[in-house]
Amino acid sequence: MELAEAVRDETAMAMRLLGHLARAPRGGGGDKNLAVSPLSLHAALALLGAGARGETLDQIVAFLGPAGVRFPGLTHPGIVGTAPSAELLNIWNEREKILAETNHESIKICEVLHQRPLANLPTPENCLLGKIQEGTADWQKIANEAARTIPGRENGGNCDIKNLSRGSKVYLPVFVDGANLSTVTCIFPRDDGEVSFCGAIEMSGFLELKCEIIRGPVEPRFSDWLVFEGISVDESGKQHFLDASVAYKRAVLNAIEYLSRFGYSKEQVYLLLSCCPCEGRISGIVDSPNAVATLAIPTAIFDQDVKPKRLSGKQGPKLRRLPDVLRCSSDGHLPVHRTQAVQRHLN
Structure with missing residues (x-):
């Protein structure tokens, strides 16, 4: 009040x-x-x-004045972000310098957008550095290296997301000790895209924030995967035409069959694949008649090595007779099936 x-x-x-x-x-x-x-x-x-x-x-x-329009405000901060590390700051300056020095005639969008320069590089001109005294060595160094805050970057920054209003949550990466979270530019209403460049109606205001640190990455990153493939041929041996659902099902069944060799029941593997951070892909969808689907499972989630092993000892080539070679790998409990061609040959 x-x-x-x-x-x-x-x-x-x-x-x-x-x-x-x-x-x-x-x-x-x-x-x-x-x-x-x-x-x-x-x-x-x-x-x-x-x-x-x-x-x-x-x-x-x-x-x-009677503008003829009336709309509610969607108050939000235009800028909210954390401080970059020195390494990240150098990456920004280097890549934006390369862009700024690019011949704008080689960039297609420059035919319709006439903004110049192409990037706003660090410069002492109009530089505001708070309590740091202008003309000192620190002021000169920071003014010539500090990134301009016009664009949004990996740290958040000037993203101008109008829906980042009351009750919103934003997850920002932390690059330095203390995070150095900052937010400025309270905006009363604005559009998506800020089509007139400076059309947002800014205002003074206070922001009440609650901050928490989430240790470690939000999304897990894995570098080693075990990948299983499936094609558009179902358990009975029937060929389907570019059926990605059948292909993905076969990839999952192949994974279940393989992982059940490591002490897990097939039911356990089935439930595991429903909750572990596996990655499914449609790898091929144009080469008829088979769609190709893959299922990648991160090996780091297991407490044992589940990757295929080479045979120990020196062994030469050996011929193995497999009378049930046409049987699907995941159907050990089902009757052996034969294709129509094999059946005609046997008859």
Whole structure:
């Protein structure tokens, strides 16, 4: 309430001044003397965000004019991010420098977008460094290396996500001790994309945040996988035409059959594949008649080595007779099947 009252008092004073200027007699230059300060506009919009009602709201509407549109605000911070590490900062500066030095005629989008330069590189010009005294060695170093905060980057930054409003959660990576989370630019309403570049209506405001540290990565990263393949041929030996569902099912059944050799029951493997971070892919979908699906299982989730082993000792080639070679690998409990061609040959 104290904030709303303070903003209301400031706005009332600005409104009275503007009203006095607007009521100056015509012909005396008063109609050309109306100056609208961005500060008064910010105060008015902040009051709207605080929930202005009644006479105060009528004053604001009268001041802003009958625009013919009315919409609720979606208050949010335009910038929220963590500090980059020195290594990440160097990556930003290097890649953006390469882009800025690129011949813009070689970039197709430059035919319709005329923004120049292509990237905003670190520069002492208009550099704001808080309490660091301008002209000192530290000021010069930071001004020539610190990234401009115009674009969003891997740390978050100026992402301008309008839906990042009350009650939202955002997960940001931490690159330095303490994270150095910062947020600026409170925005009352804006569109997706900010099509006029500076069309968002900014405002003063306070943000109440709750921060927590999540140790380790949010998404697990694995480097070693065991991959199983399936094609569009079902358990009975029937050929299907580019059926990715059949192919994926076969990949899963092949994985179940293989992993059941390591002390797990097939039912256990079946449940494991339903909850472990395995990766399914449609690897081929155009080479008729078979679609190809793969199922990749991270080997790090097992407490034993489940990768195929080479045979120990020196062994030469050996011929093995497999009368049931046509049997599907996952159907050990089902009757052996034969293709129609083999059946005709036997008859």
